[in-house]
Amino acid sequence: MALTASNFMVMGSGEESIRLQYCNLTDSSCSSLAAALRSDSSSLRRLYLSGNEQLGDSGVKLLSTGLEHPNCRLDTLCLWECHLPDSSCSSLAAALRSDSSSLRHLDLDGNKQLGDSGVKLLSTGLEHPNCRLDTLWLQECKLSDSSCSSLAAALSSNSSSLRHLDLTMNYDLGDSGVKLLSTALEHPNCRLETLKLQGCDLPDSSCSSLAAALRSNSSSLRHLDLSKNELGDSGVKLLCTGLEHPNCGLETLELQECNLTGRSCSSLAAALRSNPSSPLTELELWGNALNQSGVEPLSALQIDPAYNLTTRAMGGRIPRQQRFQKATRANAIDDTEGFEKDVPKPTDSKCQLRSQANSNNNSGIQFNSLFNRSNW
Template sequence: MAVKGPKVCLYKCRIGEEGFRALASALRSNPSHMRELQLSENKAGDSGVKHLSSLLEDPNCKLEKLHLDGCSIGEEGFRALASALRSNPSHMRELQLSHNKAGDSGVKHLSSLLEDPNCTLEKLHLDNCSIEEEGFRALASALRSNPSHMRELQLSYNKAGDSGVKHLSSLLQDPNCTLEKLRLDSCSIGDEGFRALASALRSNPSHMRELQLSWNGAGDSGVKHLSSLLENPNCKLEKLDLMYCSITDEGFRALASALRSNPSALRELLLYGNQPGPSAQQLFSELKTHPNCKHLQIYGL
C-alpha cells in the first residue's frame, strides 16, 4: 500500500512525553493533510501515546500509517490508541506496534478496534509484544468478525504455542479471510500448531503469499502437515520460511515430494539451520532442475 501525502519521520530521536504532547498539539491544529507518522524507538510511554491519541480521535485526522515500534507502550497506551481509533477508524491502514509491552490485556483493547466494521486496517505488526494464548484468541475472534481487510499480520516472538495458533487457524479457514502475509517466527509452535495451520490453509489456500515460521518446533511431523498444503493445486504461497525448525531427512523428503507433485507458485524456500543428511541434499539438488520447480530459489542447502 502506497501512502500518498505528507509524512513525518522521527525515528529514534529520544522523544519523550513532552515531545509527543507538542507534536500532537501541532498536528491537531492542522490534522487533515498528514498521512504517515513514523515515531518508532522513542520514549513515548503510555502518557506520550495518550497525547497522540487525542489527535487520532479528531474526525479531521486522515492519518493512514502509524509506526510506534519500541516506544515502551503498555496496556494503558494500547487502550488509549484503540479507543481513539474506534472513534475515527476508517482511515488507518497500517499500524506498527512491535516491541512494546501490550500483553494479552493490551491486545484485547486493540481487538475491540479490529472488530469494528468501519475499521479497514490492512497491516498490523505486533512482534515481541508479550502476547500469549488469550491475546491470540482475542485477535482471531475480532478478525473473524471483520476479516476482509487485513492483508499482513506480524506476530513473531510471542508466546502463542499450539493453542494460540489454533485460535488463529480458525480465522485463516474463514472464506472471507484474505490475509496474504503471516509472520509467526519463534512462537513456540509444535506439531499440533503446524497441523492446525496447514489444515486451515488447505481449506482457504488461494490468498496466502508469505508464511514465516522459523525458530519453531515443527520437526518432521509438523513439516509433513505443511507439505500437504504445498501439494494443493490451489495453494498460491510464494515464500515459505522454515529456518531452524528441527527438520531432518524425513521432513525434507516430504517437502521435496510435495514440491515435485505440484507446479508450485513457491518462489522462495528458506531452510537454514535444519539437519538434512546426504539423501536430503541429493533430493533437493535434483529438485532444482524439476520442471515444477524451475522458478524456486532454495536457501540453506
Template sequence: MKHLCGFLESPGCKLETLSLMDCGLSEISCDYLAAALKSNPSHLRELDLSSNKLQDSGVKHLCDLLENPGCKLETLRLECCDLSEISCDFLEAVLNLNPSYPREVDLSANKLQDSGVKQLCVLLENPQHQIETLRLMDCGLSEISCDYLAAALKSNPSHLRELDLSSGYSISSTTKNNKLQGSGVKHLCGFLENPGCKLETLRLSDCGLSEISCDYLAAALKSNPSHLRELELSYNKLQDSGVKHLCGFLENPGCKLETLRLMRCGLSKISCDYLAAALKSNPSHLRELGLTFNEKLQDSGVKRLCGFLESPGCGLETLGLDGCGLSKVSCDYLAAALKSNPSHLRALDLQSNKLKDPNVKQLSDLQQSPDYRLELLAWS
C-alpha cells in the same frame, strides 16, 4: 546542515525525499531545517531523521514546518531520536492545525510511554486526520496504550492501514519493550471488529502475548475479516492452543490474509496440523508463512504442512522453517509436495537445521529445473 539548508530554501529546490539517518544531528539541526523548509515547504514528501539525538526540543522546532499550511509532508520518521511524551504533545497540537498530512508517522524506539500515546490519540480521533501508517515499536507501552488507541480509532476507523506496536527491534538501551499482554490485545480488538476498520497490517511481535490473545484476535477478525493482509505475532508464547484459535480466522471464507509470521512462538507439530487443515479449506490468499525457530515442529510437523502445500489452491510463495529441528526427511516431504504443485513457491528457508548437501539434493534439483519457481533455497 546549515549549508544544506541553503539549498533547501532555494525557490528552485524540488526535493521530495530527505533522509538524514544517523548523521549526528541535534535539536539545532531541526531549527535550521524548519526555517529552510518553511520558506519552500510544498515539495518535500518524505523526511527521515531517525537515529539522531533530536530530543523533544528538536521536534518542537520541526513543528514550525509541520504547521505551515503549505507543508505536504506525507512521511515523517523519527525513530530512535531520544524523544519523550512531550514530543507527542507538540506533534498532536501542530498536526491538528494541518490534519491532512503526514500519512505515515514512525516514532519507534523513543520513550513515549502510555502518556505519549494518549496525546497522539487526540490526533487520531480527529475526523479530518488521515494517518494511514503508525509505528510505535519499543516505546515502553502497556495495555493502557491499547485502550487509548482502540477508543480513538473506533471513533475514526477508516484511514489507518498499518499499525506496528512490536518490540525487540531497537538496539537502544534507553527504550523499553511494549508489554501489551492479553488485556491490551483485548482492548485493540474493539477497534478490529469495528465495521469501519480497514487495517491491512498489524504487527505485535514480542508483546508478551499468550494463547488468550489469539482467542481475542480470532473472534474480532472473524467478524471483520476481509481487510487484514499481514499479521505478525512472532516472539510471543502463543503455543499450539493459540494457533488453534487463530485457525478459526484463517479458515473463514472472508479471510484474505497474505502474510502470517509466527516465529519463535513455542509451536509443535500440532500447530502444523491446525494450520494445514485451516489453510486447505481457504488456501488461495496466503503468500508468506514464517515458522522460524519453533524447534518442536520437527519432521512430523513438516509432513502435516505438506498437506497444504500440495493442495491445488495453495499459492504460498515464501516459507520459513529455519531452526525447526528438521532432517533429510523434511526435505523429502517438501520436494514431493512441490512436485505435485510446482508453480508457486519462490523462497524456502531451511537454515539452522544442520542439513548437509545430500539432504537437500532433491530440493536443489527442483531449484535448477525450469519447471519450478523456486528461486531461493537457504539451508546451510
C-alpha cells in the same frame, strides 16, 4: 526534549515522514504532534516514535486524538519499544474505530506490558467496520493463546481488513493459540496474507492446524514464517498435507532453524510434485542440518521448468543479520540478542527532528519492503 507544534510546521510543506526515535520524548511532545496532525495543512503520512519510553498512556491518548481528526492523513505509526501499558491499546482502538482514521500500518513491537489484555482492547478496533489497518506488528509483546482468540475474532469479522500480522517471539502462543489463528485463516472473511510466527516455541503439532488452513478453499495466506521453531521433520510432514492440496496458495514458506534434516526436503519435494499448480516460489531452509544430498529432491525441482521454485537451504546457521528481521532500522546489529535493532539510542544533544520528503511518491509502497522495514 521539548517540542512544540511550531516544530512541525514542516508537515505543511510536502514532507511526509518524521523520525523521532530515541529522543526522550514525553506526553507533552505528543500534544504538539497531535495538534500538527489536526492541522488543515498536515501532510504527514509516516511517524516514527520508537524507543521513547516516557510517552506513556497519556501520550498515546493525545496522539489518538490527532489520529481521529478528519485532517489527519497518517497511515504509518511506529511505537515499538516505548514501554506502553496495555491501556494504551484502548486509545489506539478508538482511533481505529474513527470514521476518519487513515491508519494502515501500526508497529507495537517490543511493548511487553501490552500482553493479552492490550490485544483484547486493540481488537475492539480491529473488528470495527471503520478500521482500515493493513499491517500490525506485535513482536515480543508477551502474548499467549488468549491474544490469539482476540485476534482470530477480529480476523473473522465481516469487516476485517488486516492482511499482514507479525507475532514473532511471543513464546506462550502454543499449539492452542495456533489452532485459534488457523480457524480464523479458514474463515471466508479472513483476508490475512502474511503470518509471521518466528521463534514462538511452537511444537510440531502446530503444523497440523496450519495445514488445515492451507487446505481451506477460503484461505488467502501467501507468506508463512515458522522459523526458529523446533518443528522437526515430523512438523514439516504435517505441513506438507496442506502444501500438496490444490487449494494451497502459499507463495513463501520460511523454515529457517527448525531442526530439519534431509527427510523434510523429501517431504517438501513430494508435496510440491503432487501439486503441480502450487504457487510456492520461495522456500527458506537456512540453519538446518542439511547436506548436499539432503537437498537434492528440492534441487531437482529448481531446475524443473514446470516449477518456479527458489530454495535457500545450505550454509549452516542463519547469518545474524537475517535472523528476526526486526527492522531497518539502520542495520545496527545487537551482538547479544542476534537480531537487527534500530539506530543506537542517541544522546539528547544529538537527537534531531528528521523528516523525509516524498520525492518518489511512496503512496504505493510494496508490502515486502514495508513489512521488513529495511527500506523505511
